[in-house]
Amino acid sequence: MHRATFMELCDLLSxxxxxxxxxxRGALTVEKQVAIALWKLAMPDSYRSVGNQFGVCKSTVGAAVLQVANAIIDQLLSRVVTFGNVQTIVDGFTALAFPNCDGMIHGTHIPILAPEHRGDxxxxxxxxxxxxLQALVDLKGHFTDISVGWPGKMHDTHIFRNSGLFEQLQEGTYFPDQKITVGDVEIPTVILRDPAYPLMPWLMKPYACTLDSSKEQFSYRLSKCRMVVECAFGRLKARWRNLLS
Incomplete structure (x- = not known):
């Protein structure tokens, strides 16, 4: 991380x-709290080892990590993960031949150390x-909604049905009331997903059976759009690997 980026982060979290x-005692400076948290999040070191690096006890490291993480959620998450301009996103997916679509949803596994309790x-x-990590992604790979922290054993469908995004989509409050007519069918704004998810009025997924030409074309167009979220996760994990290397 460049020094200018670090100082900007400290200013935002201050x-x-x-x-x-x-x-x-004197309070830890904002810069030291952020430095401790970033080091612990980036390295597989123990709390004691990180404490030795910064001249503090391991309990102080634990408190700093938690406080900085909560500050990032409170101060920065809404700046980074934003809904975006619906019409711009819809126009982009329409150019890929899937009309009135506002994103792709998918889940990915983030490796962690074995937890002490309920590790299975x-x-x-x-x-x-x-x-x-469950994420809704727009055409440019920007994260517009996230839900993270679910145990790796959980199925994607269970995570989705228990997310705030699902609740808002069910209530019809997430997207503006923007419907189009295809043939004689009125279609609301939709999101796309793979076959593991349930079919909903606002959630489209590819066919999972023997296809005729029209169904095959539908599934091809949906899968073409689905590459967007796969690439977004690929970039996220590449940055994480570079951080650890």
Whole structure:
């Protein structure tokens, strides 16, 4: 991370992290809290090892990581993960021959260390410990909605049905009321997904049976759009690997 990026991050998080000195001790500066958290999140070091790097005890490392993570959620998440301009996204997917679509939803596994409790819940179908990240992605690969922290053993459908996104889509409050007519069918704004998800009025997925030419064309167009979210996850994981290398 460049120094300018680090200082910008500290400035943005300062309202949530700045502390006053007490009679017993001086408060950790915002810069030190952020540095501790970034080091711990980027490296597989123990809390004790990170504490030795920064001259603090391991409990201080734990507190700094938690406080910085919460500050990022409170101060920055809404700036990074945004809904975007619906019409611009819809126009982009229309250019890929799928009309009135506002994104692709998918899940990916983020590797983690084995948790001390209920570790079996975090072993995914590939046999390693993970948490699941569910994301809605626009045509440019921007994350417009995320749900993260589910144990790796959880099925994508269960995660989706228990997410805030599903609730808003069911209530019809996530997208503006923007319908189009194809043939004699009125179609609301939809999102796309692979066959693992349920078919809903606002959730389209490819056919999973023997296809005639029209169904095959539908599934091809949907799968073409689906590559967007796969590429977005690929870039995210490439950045994570570069951070660890």
């Amino acid at each position: 309202p949530a992290l700045k502390r006053k000195d007490t009679k017993m 819940q975090y072993v995914n179908h590939k046999g390693y410990f993970s948490m699941v």
